[in-house]
Each structure stands twice: as structure tokens, then as C-alpha cells.
Amino acid sequence: MTDALQQLAARVCAAKADATPLYVHGGNTKKHLLGRTCSVERTLDISKYRGISHYQPQELVISARAGTPISELESALAEQGQMLPFEPPRYAGQATIGGTLAGNLSGPGRPWLGSIRDSVLGVQLINGSGQILEFGGKVMKNVAGYDVSRLQAGALGTLGVICEVHLKVLPLPEASVTLARDTSPDEALALMTNYAGQPKPLTGACWVNGKLYLRLAGAASAVEHTAQIWGGDRVDGAIWTQLQDMTHSFFTPSAELWRLATTPTAPCSDQADQCIDWGGSQRWLRTPPASIPQGAHLNLFSGGDRQTEVRGKLDQVQQTLQLRLKKAFDPAGILNPGRLYSWM
Amino acid sequence: MPHPESVLLGLSKLNNILEVDPKARTARLQPGVTNLAISEAAAAHGLYYGPDPSSQIACSIGGNVAENSGGVHCLKYGLTVHNLLCVEMLTVEGERTTLGGGGLDSPGYDLMALVTGSEGLLGIVTEVTVKLLPCPEVARVVMAGFDSVRAAGDAVGAVIAAGIIPAGLEMMDALAIQAAEDFAQAGYPKEAQALLLCELDGTAEEVDQHVEAVTNIFNQHGASSLRVSSDDAERALLWKGRKSAFPAIGRLSADYYCMDGTIPRSQVSHVLEEISKLSAKYQLRCANVFHAGDGNLHPLIMFDSGDPQQLARAERFGADILELSVAVGGCITGEHGVGLEKLNQMPSQFSEAELHQFEDIKHAFDPALTLNPGKGIPILKRCQEYRALPRRHSHD
Numbered sequence: 001m002t003d004a005l006q007q008l009a010a011r012v013c014a015a016k017a018d019a020t021p022l023y024v025h026g027g028n029t030k031k032h033l034l035g036r037t038c039s040v041e042r043t044l045d046i047s048k049y050r051g052i053s054h055y056q057p058q059e060l061v062i063s064a065r066a067g068t069p070i071s072e073l074e075s076a077l078a079e080q081g082q083m084l085p086f087e088p089p090r091y092a093g094q095a096t097i098g099g100t101l102a103g104n105l106s107g108p109g110r111p112w113l114g115s116i117r118d119s120v121l122g123v124q125l126i127n128g129s130g131q132i133l134e135f136g137g138k139v140m141k142n143v144a145g146y147d148v149s150r151l152q153a154g155a156l157g158t159l160g161v162i163c164e165v166h167l168k169v170l171p172l173p174e175a176s177v178t179l180a181r182d183t184s185p186d187e188a189l190a191l192m193t194n195y196a197g198q199p200k201p202l203t204g205a206c207w208v209n210g211k212l213y214l215r216l217a218g219a220a221s222a223v224e225h226t227a228q229i230w231g232g233d234r235v236d237g238a239i240w241t242q243l244q245d246m247t248h249s250f251f252t253p254s255a256e257l258w259r260l261a262t263t264p265t266a267p268c269s270d271q272a273d274q275c276i277d278w279g280g281s282q283r284w285l286r287t288p289p290a291s292i293p294q295g296a297h298l299n300l301f302s303g304g305d306r307q308t309e310v311r312g313k314l315d316q317v318q319q320t321l322q323l324r325l326k327k328a329f330d331p332a333g334i335l336n337p338g339r340l341y342s343w344m
Numbered sequence: 345m346p347h348p349e350s351v352l353l354g355l356s357k358l359n360n361i362l363e364v365d366p367k368a369r370t371a372r373l374q375p376g377v378t379n380l381a382i383s384e385a386a387a388a389h390g391l392y393y394g395p396d397p398s399s400q401i402a403c404s405i406g407g408n409v410a411e412n413s414g415g416v417h418c419l420k421y422g423l424t425v426h427n428l429l430c431v432e433m434l435t436v437e438g439e440r441t442t443l444g445g446g447g448l449d450s451p452g453y454d455l456m457a458l459v460t461g462s463e464g465l466l467g468i469v470t471e472v473t474v475k476l477l478p479c480p481e482v483a484r485v486v487m488a489g490f491d492s493v494r495a496a497g498d499a500v501g502a503v504i505a506a507g508i509i510p511a512g513l514e515m516m517d518a519l520a521i522q523a524a525e526d527f528a529q530a531g532y533p534k535e536a537q538a539l540l541l542c543e544l545d546g547t548a549e550e551v552d553q554h555v556e557a558v559t560n561i562f563n564q565h566g567a568s569s570l571r572v573s574s575d576d577a578e579r580a581l582l583w584k585g586r587k588s589a590f591p592a593i594g595r596l597s598a599d600y601y602c603m604d605g606t607i608p609r610s611q612v613s614h615v616l617e618e619i620s621k622l623s624a625k626y627q628l629r630c631a632n633v634f635h636a637g638d639g640n641l642h643p644l645i646m647f648d649s650g651d652p653q654q655l656a657r658a659e660r661f662g663a664d665i666l667e668l669s670v671a672v673g674g675c676i677t678g679e680h681g682v683g684l685e686k687l688n689q690m691p692s693q694f695s696e697a698e699l700h701q702f703e704d705i706k707h708a709f710d711p712a713l714t715l716n717p718g719k720g721i722p723i724l725k726r727c728q729e730y731r732a733l734p735r736r737h738s739h740d
Contacts, residue, residue, distance in 0.1 A: 058501040059608050081507055081737075110448055117454060118426050131697045140419065140638035143412050143461045143720065144686070144693050145702050150457035154449065171507035193367050197390070199478040200547060201465065221549035261447025262642035265368045281447050295430065295446030301575040312451035317441040321451045324708035329701070340452060 004049055005124075005132060005163060009181045011044055012161060012334070013130030021334045024157045026067050026096035027171070029089075034103050035156045035339040037306040044161060045100055052076055053164060054138065055255065061138045062123065063166045066098025073097060077169055085113040085170045088242045098162040104154035107244035108204045110217070110278045111196070111264075117153035119168045125160035128330025137164045159329040171219035173203070175224070178239065179232035180213050184185045185268045185276060188212040193264055200226040203241055205279040208250055213239050243277060250275045250284065258285040258303040262296035291324065309342060319343075345684055347717045348716040353468065355406050361385050364470070368446075369476045370429055375469050379413075382474065391476035394421035397679070398587050405472050412461030414679045416512040416543075416586075419637035421477065423679075425460040428561065432471035433459060436710045440470070456706070463605060464718040466709040467619050478543035483511060484574075485582045486558050488567040489536030494613040496538035499565035500636045501610060506561060512543035512639035514586050517616060520593070520631040520644070521585075527592035530585030534568040540636065541586055543579075589633045589645065597629070597646030601658045605669030605676035607641045618668055619643055628654065640678035641669070648715055667692050687722040691738025 015022045023040040025031065026047045031038075050067035057080040064073055070084070071093045077083050087107025088100040095105075101123070105113035122136025125148075135148035152162055195202055195214060201222045204215030214230065215237065216223045219232065227234070242248035250273075251257070260269075264280030274336035275284040284301075292298055300310040312323065326333070326344050338344070346352055359376035366389035372384055379400040383392040396415035397403055403413065407430060408424045421427070430444040443456035450456065490496040493570065496515055503510060514585040516532075516539045525532040532539055540562065544554040545613050549698045555572055562570055573579035585592075593600050607615050616632055623630045629646045643665055647658035666689045676682070690699065702721045706713070 056608070056610065058610060059505050060504060083543060104449065104454075114422070115448070117457065119421065127701060131701075133695070133698050133701055135698065137606075137673070137675050139678070141414055141423065141606045141635075141640050142675040143679060143681050144676050144690065145682070145698070146466075146705050147412070147425070147461050148701070148705075151454055153454055153457070155453055156371060159453070170509065171504075197366065197369060197478055199390075199480050201550070219546065219550040219553050221553045223549040225547065225549050234458065238681050257447075259426055261445065261449040263368045263370070263446035265365070266446070278448065292448065295442075297445050297447055297449060297451050299449070299451065314452050315441055317435060317439045318443075318452065318455065321435065321441070321455065321709060325453060325455075325458075325705065328704035328708040338602075344452075 008044065008046065008161060008163065009051060009126050009130045009132050012128065013124050015333045015334045016046075016128065017128060019332060019334070021337045023159050024336055027069065027091070027094035029095045030093035030099055030103050030105075032306065033302045036308075036310055036342065038339040039339065042145050046161065046163070047096060049163065050096070054166075057082060059138070060169050061166060062169050063138060063164060064077050064097050065164050066096060066162045069093055069099050070095045070097060070100060070109045081172050082169045083172050084119070084167065085109070086116045086119050087113070087240075088116060089245050091245065097165050101152055101162055101165055102155060102157045108206055108240050108277055111281055112203045113170070115153070116167070117150055120149045120165060121168055122166035123149045123152055123162055124164035125162050127160045128332055128335050132163070133160070136166065140168060142293075143177050146176055156339045158326060158340050160335065173223075175220035176215065176217040176237060177211055177227045178215050178235050178237045179227060179230060180211050180235045181197070182210055183207065183212045183230040185274065188276060189264070189268055189280050192276075196264070196279045197229070200230075206239065206243060207276040208239075208248065215240055248275075253305055255286060256300060257281075257302045259299045259301040260285060260289065260292070261299075262293050266293035266296060280331060310318065311341060346725065355490060356404060356467075358470070359404075360650050364389065364476075366391060370473055371476055372471065372473045373405050374471060375409070376404050379405060379408055380402050386476045389476075389480070390479050392479050393474055393634075394422050394477050398590070406469050409460055409469050409472055410462065410464045411679060411681045414635070414638065414640065417636065418515060418635075420509050420511050425457055426458065427475050428456060428472065430473035431456050431459060431469055433469050435467050436712070436714050440488050442471070449623040453531065461681075463683065464716045465706055465720050468715070472668065480511070482548045482551045483543055483545035483576075483579060484551055484555055484572060485540045485579045486542045486544070486555060487532075487571045487582050488542075488562040489533035489569040490538045490540070490566065491536070491568050493538045493616050493634070495566050497610070497612045497636075499540060499562055499567070500612075502561045502565060503558055504609075506557055508544075508557060510542045510558070510637060512541065513543040513635075514541045515539065515612070515634040515636040516586065516589065517632040519629065520589055520633050523596055523631060524585035524589045527595060528585040528588045530581050531571070532585050535569060535713040541582060584617045586633065589631070593631050593644045593646065598648040598650065599646070601645040601662050602680075603643045603645070603662050603665050604640065604677045604680040605666050605674055606638070606671050607637065607669050607674035609639045611672040611674070612636065612641070614641065615641065615668060615672060619665060622661055622664050627721075628657055628661055630661070635678075638678070639674065663689060682720045684719060690722045706728055
């Protein structure tokens with residue numbers, strides 16, 4: 001166990017002893033995204049706890065300390081013809097793997113390639129009592145004990161300080177083609193649903209600025225053949241990088257940005273300014289929808305009032321369970337308090 | 345094996361398929377619906393459910409959630425946890441809540457992920473919504489025999505290194521090959537020391553391209569025999585041997601003890617050599633089937649439960665294999681769960697502090713330890729009642 005890790009644990013122990021909360025951060029790229037503003041003065045910076053600790057391409061497994069930038073991981077993987085399946089935002093090279101897990105952020109391939117929640121195999125973390133713990137591992141299947149690794153995805157660092165992450169990786173696709181065509185959003189949703197139901201190498205389907213984009217990726221023969229059948233204009237794949245990094249002009253205004261997680265078949269919003277991603281499962285909106293489809297969840301992703309609740313409301317049963325779970329990991333409530341919900 | 349004083353809550357009669365939504369590609373199910381029944385119901389729409397444990401005729405989706413079951417296709421299509429959208433659960437207080445939702449993200453902690461694989465310790469699953477996948481256009485199997493486990497293991501690594509993710513990739517050792525062939529007459533090469541079954545699926549062009557690549561790789565690694573399925577009947581036959589490996593071993597021995605460790609793929613020849621030494625040490629035969637794609641090893645230790653000494657030796661043999669799995673960087677259970685049987689091996693994988701963290705999670709959901717008492721997580725000193733349970737179940 002390294003000195004640096006022991007020092008991080010000592011900081012957590014001290015915070016618990018002083019009953020002084022910590023704001024845990026890495027590259028600071030998500031401070032104003034996903035959750036509420038965490039108005040805590042004492043910070044725990046993990047950005048220097050970085051580096052790839054283990055990489056065996058033939059095992060399809062990579063391990064890295066939490067402060068490792070996504071771009072560093074991607075470079076190491078690309079040298080071996082591999083990639084992070086979940087295509088996380090790099091945020092100008094500052095985003096870290098620890099923060100990516102905490103935020104459960106993923107790119108346009110989510111329905112086909114999963115999010116980091118689907119790729120994480122194991123974590124090392126420091127719980128709110130300052131204990132250094134390891135869960136999961138570096139193997140594809142592991143059902144010993146509860147799946148604490150996956151639980152960190154989207155917890156915004158409120159259950160533990162993520163120190164090291166073990167991930168499943170995938171080979172880079174041999175070929176990739178992007179097809180585009182002009183459609184209405186309603187037509188785009190119908191087409192996305194139709195295409196996603198076919199056994200073809202689809203790994204991206206989005207609609208923005210009046211255009212439907214489809215990404216085919218995989219074996220060259222399958223990609224080429226499918227592109228011929230489906231038709232449309234062949235364009236470069238810039239749209240996918242722009243969605244992944246949220247650099248597309250749709251995301252430029254700093255006004256409220258709402259994210260609706262829904263079934264792909266849910267009716268289209270009548271808002272003019274929207275972006276549909278994940279084959280219809282993710283709808284980016286500038287104002288909250290008049291009604292939320294059954295089973296959908298709404299999150300004020302960025303902008304707006306971040307002192308109030310920004311995540312979807314939980315029923316009383318889950319609120320109780322989630323609060324008890326928070327206490328199980330962080331009994332003194334010192335890790336990113338209020339970041340996920342005001343009451344947590 | 346329930347606690348002697350417990351009430352059994354059987355969910356198998358909750359076996360209705362509530363809805364198949366072909367457009368959203370989902371199925372809403374009661375927990376007692378069998379795994380295979382989901383794919384059968386989805387087939388009319390050209391869809392299927394990905395995870396396919398070998399027990400899929402009998403195992404239920406509720407149990408699959410409890411164990412986070414995989415199957416031969418999980419390297420490419422994921423485990424149960426990757427194929428769920430929504431789980432309705434009763435808490436131990438009898439209150440109903442829905443985890444997950446119609447979309448891919450949920451607002452708070454991902455309790456659906458935590459509940460998946462929790463062996464029924466955190467709540468009672470009453471409804472499950474799963475994702476369905478489009479049925480591949482084509483699937484073909486490449487079967488190859490090898491003169492050594494090492495050559496077969498290297499060939500597996502080479503397939504992955506070539507950037508191919510097979511739909512299924514299975515290895516069997518000599519004893520398993522012989523037993524399966526005698527049982528199923530699948531045409532396995534009985535003289536081979538290791539057998540690989542590699543399934544490739546996708547579009548017709550893609551499968552042709554990958555079959556050629558995999559065939560070349562197997563030849564380069566010295567395959568002593570090679571066969572590619574030409575139609576679905578032949579593909580089913582080649583799988584039949586593998587899928588009947590457990591009953592085939594059952595014919596060779598009065599009893600067998602199936603282990604479930606997961607290991608890094610590259611360690612397979614080392615681990616099988618060590619298992620061979622343990623087999624000599626404990627004087628018990630052991631056949632090995634291996635989900636080579638995802639590193640999940642199923643050694644089948646043959647013994648006679650009528651002989652108490654053999655039973656004790658089989659248990660020690662099994663425990664040694666699990667500890668070996670952890671020592672090479674793996675884990676004690678890939679998909680079968682801990683239950684009561686592997687409680688003793690939990691401390692070889694987890695520290696005291698980690699086990700305490702598990703206990704705290706259990707307390708958050710079930711403070712009185714009512715659900716599946718004594719399972720999954722080993723005894724801890726601070727709960728005397730909890731500690732008393734495993735002793736009653738002890739095999740010693």
C-alpha cells in the first residue's frame with residue numbers, strides 16, 4: 001500500500017475525527033454538473049493519485065488510480081488497439097477515471113456498449129471511516145459479496161473516496177461509418193427504434209439540429225454491407241466526439257440543461273431546442289418537460305439553481321434505503337454531503 | 345439449504361410473462377419465469393434475452409437476479425446486471441419499491457446493481473424488466489482440439505488479441521472431453537488434451553470474416569483437429585457436448601462437486617496444472633470445463649458421498665481450488681454465489697474491514713437479518729445470533 005494512499009486515508013480519518021466534511025475532487029470538471037453544489041470548504045484532491053497500475057490487453061482489463069486522466073487511459077489502450085467501451089467525456093483532457101465513475105458518465109454508445117457502470121470490475125476505495133477497502137477484482141465475473149464497485153457509479157463520491165478502478169475494455173472497431181439524413185424528431189425516434197431492433201452493428205443513434213445520425217462500427221464487412229442497405233449520406237464521425245465531450249454547439253449555452261432518461265419509445269418533446277441521444281433513451285432538453293413519461297427520470301444536468309434538488313425525486317421507501325446505505329459507508333456524513341440530495 | 349427454523353418463501357408460481365414490448369425491446373416478467381421462456385416469448389419478434397446459464401430450462405429470472413447469472417455468451421452480451429432495466433422489490437418491511445426505470449440511469453444510488461447478485465439478502469424481487477436483443481442473423485461454432493492445455497490457452501489469448509469478441513468461448517480438458525463425448529456423441533476428438541468451442545455471431549459477412557480469422561489462429565496454435573458448424577443443427581450438436589458436461593460427469597462418478605472460481609484467462613494452464621497436482625494429492629478425479637472467454641472455471645471434483653472420507657477430501661480439494669483462484673488474481677465465485685458453502689473462503693478474498701462493510705450494507709436493508717439468514721456473508725463477531733447459524737449448517 002503506497003504512502004500516498006495512506007495519506008488520503010489519514011485525511012479522511014482526520015475529517016471524521018473533526019466532524020468536518022470533505023469535498024472530494026479530481027480534475028474538477030464536474031463540480032457544476034450532475035449534482036447539487038457542494039458548499040464544503042475542506043477539499044480532498046485526488047488528482048495527483050494517478051497512473052495506470054495494471055494493463056493486460058489479452059485479459060481485456062485495465063486498472064488505474066482515480067486521478068488518471070481519461071485521455072491517458074485512452075492513449076495507452078489505443079496503442080494496443082483497444083478502447084474504453086463507455087466513451088466518457090474527456091472535458092479538455094481534465095476528466096479523470098475516478099470522477100467518471102462517480103458521475104457514471106458515458107458517451108453516445110451507451111445502449112450498445114454500456115456505461116462505466118457496466119464496465120467497472122472492481123474498485124479500491126476509502127470509506128467514511130477512513131478504511132481502505134477493495135471490492136470486485138480484475139476478472140469478468142465475480143459474485144462474492146455485494147457489488148460495491150458498481151454502486152459507486154453515479155454516487156458522486158458520497159459513499160467513498162474512489163482510489164483505484166479496474167475496468168473491462170474492448171477492441172477498437174475495425175471499421176466505422178456514420179450515416180446522416182434530414183428528419184423530424186418524431187421520424188428520427190421511429191427510425192432509431194426500427195434500426196435498433198435489427199441485428200446490425202449499430203453503436204450510435206442521435207438526432208440534433210434536424211438530422212438523424214447513425215453510427216455503424218465493427219467488422220468491416222458488416223459495417224459496409226449495412227451502410228449500403230440503410231443508405232443516407234456518409235459523413236465523418238465528428239458528431240460522436242462532439243456528443244461524447246459535450247462540445248457540440250447544442251451544449252454551448254450555459255443555460256439550464258435537463259437530461260431525461262426514458263424508454264426509447266416515449267413520445268417526443270415538442271420543444272424546439274432538444275437533442276436526442278442513445279437511440280432515444282436520453283433526451284437533452286432546455287426546459288423541463290410538461291410531464292415525465294412513466295418510468296423516466298429527469299436530472300438538471302447543468303446550469304440553473306443548484307442549491308435546490310437537481311435529481312429526480314425518490315419515493316419514501318427508497319429515500320429511507322438510500323439514506324441508510326449512505327450511513328453504512330459514511331456514518332459521520334463527511335463525504336460530499338448534500339452533493340446528491342440535500343438530505344444525504 | 346434454508347435455515348431450519350425459517351419460513352420458505354417460494355416465488356416459482358409467480359411465473360407470468362407480463363409484457364413483451366418489441367419496439368422498446370423489453371420484457372416485463374414475474375420472478376418465476378424461466379430464463380429460456382423469456383427468449384421463447386421474444387422469438388416471435390426476432391428478439392432474445394442475452395444471459396443463458398446452462399440451467400436455462402429450469403432457472404428463473406428472479407434467481408438470475410439473485411445470482412447475477414452469466415452463461416456461455418456473457419463475454420459479449422454481459423451478465424444479468426447488464427441486461428436489466430428495472431426491478432420491483434419488496435423490502436423486509438413489506439414495502440414495495442421500483443429500482444431502475446424505463447431509461448438507463450436512475451436518480452440516486454444504483455440499488456438495482458447492488459441487489460443484483462445479492463443472493464436474496466437485501467429484498468424480495470417481485471418483478472423484473474429485462475432488455476432484449478435482436479437475434480443475430482447467423483451463428484457458427486469453430487471447434488478445435490489441442491495437444492495441450494497451454495496451446496489452447498494461448499489460442500484463446502490470440503483470438504482476443506486479434507480484436508475478436510466471440511459470442512461464446514469454452515474450453516474443456518481431456519477428462520471432460522471424453523465424458524461429454526461418451527454422453528452426447530457430439531464428435532469431439534477424444535484423444536485431445538483440450539478442446540475449444542468458439543461461437544461467432546452477427547451479420548452473415550461478419551461471421552464469415554471471423555470464422556476465417558479464428559480458424560487461422562487455431563491452426564497457427566497447432567490445432568490437432570478442427571471443425572466448423574455448417575448449419576444450426578451441427579452447431580447445436582457441438583454445443584450439446586459442452587452443455588451436457590455436468591450430467592456426463594455424473595455418469596462417471598457417484599457424486600461430483602462443482603467449483604466456480606474465476607481466474608485471469610492467462611492463468612488457465614497454470615491453474616489446471618495445479619488442479620492436476622491437487623487431484624493426485626486428494627486421490628480424487630477432477631474434470632474441468634472453463635468459460636474461457638470470461639475466465640470462469642468449473643472444476644468438477646468426482647467423489648462418493650457414501651464415503652465420509654471422500655466427502656471431506658472433496659471439500660478440502662474444492663477449498664484449495666478457490667484459494668488458488670484468489671492467489672492468481674481471481675475470485676471464489678463467478679456466478680454460482682457464496683450461499684453457505686463458500687462462506688469459509690470469503691475471508692481469503694476479503695479483509696475483516698471489507699466483510700464488516702458488507703455487514704453494514706445488509707443492516708441498511710435488513711437490520712433484523714430476516715432474509716436468507718446465514719448466507720452470503722460470513723459470521724461477524726458483533727452479532728451473536730447471526731454467528732450461530734452457519735454452525736448448524738456445518739458440513740463437519
